[in-house]
Amino acid sequence: MLDKETERKILDFVHQQPRSVQEIAQFIDSNWRTADAYIEKIAAETGQIGTRIFRGGTRGALKIVFWANIARLSSNEFQERMYRKIEIGRRKEDFSPLELYAYIPEDKRKAWKARSDKDNPGQHKNLTELLAQAREQVLIFTGNCSFINLVQNDKPMLELVKELVQRGVTIKVLSRVDMASIKNLQKMLEVNYALGEDAIEIRHAEQPLRGFVVDDKIVRLKEELDPSRYRAGELDGDAVLLYEFYDAAWVKWVQNVFWALYRTALSGQKRLEDLGSIQKL
Incomplete structure (x- = not known):
């Protein structure tokens, strides 16, 4: 089983220069199959490394592991512009997710509007069903x-989260x-x-x-419209856009944005411990 120390060793080793899976296996004193499983898990859960196969389909195929370059997160100018806006936000x-939505092919997207009333289920349309699809x-x-x-639908979100973890799904969260937010x-x-998990x-x-990325398949983002930020009469009450x-390309881009923010974010557990150390006067 991959532990934090082995993960750190692999990341440090690859950060120095690209490595073959065999080199990594020897470095951590393991076999090729186990090392490859660790590499795929680290790549999926942290986004810090990537892999590429050379001479695929031949007996001389070589799998190389490399450090993910944040500078290549965006492949064109409008992606770079959006990322910078998100980064400083x-x-x-x-x-506004609408900036992103506008570039996605019409047959691979959908959106809807709902009232932002907390009692209106439309603003969380089928969220439990969406998350229940997660496999990894x-x-x-x-x-x-x-x-x-x-x-x-009588299903508490907390219960669904427990079921996902029990199925082996990892959950990574960026939050204040x-x-x-402590509770x-x-x-x-x-x-x-x-x-007894660290999932x-x-x-x-x-x-x-504000939103979710489920496996490598689907992204849902939410935007809240507040009439107080507009001129009188421009908006007919509070609204939520989903x-x-x-x-696939845009799902991957949003994943890359997540990992770029995640890599430099402070541990939530450490932050909670710091908050817990604040004494009442």
Whole structure:
């Protein structure tokens, strides 16, 4: 089983220069198959390394592991512009997913509008069904993890999260870790404690996206429209816009954005410990 120390050794080894799987296997004193499984797991869960096969389909095939270059996160100017906007954003108002949605092929996207009334299920349309599709990984962009309190079709979100972890799904979360979010975050992390797993990992980040990435298949992003930010009469009440898309290239791009933010974010557990050390006067 891959432990944190072995993961760190592999990452440090690859960071120095690209390595073959065989080199990594020898470095960690393991066999090729185990090393390859570790590499694929690290690549999927952290995005810090990638792999490429040379001379594929031949007896001389060679699998190389390389360090993921953040500078190549975006392949064109508008992706780079959007990433920079997300990178410097702090609140949900700082980026509209509509900017991204406009570039996705029409047959690989959909969107809908709902009232932002907390009692209106439309603003969380089929969220439990969406997350239940996960087989390997869920990436979450959130402000304070308030989604963990949802109940849809008599199914508490917290219960679904437990089921995902029990199925072997890893969950990575980017969220503010502050006094306002402590209760929600503790509910998430209690799943780890209850099941004896480290499947849920939270990191502290103030970022503008709100949404989910399920495996390599689908992205859902949410945008909230507040009439107070517009001229009188421009908006007919509060509203929520939900965007979903399935285009493989754009799903990958959103994953890359997640990992770029995640790599430099502070450990949520450490942040919670720091908050817990603050004494009342």
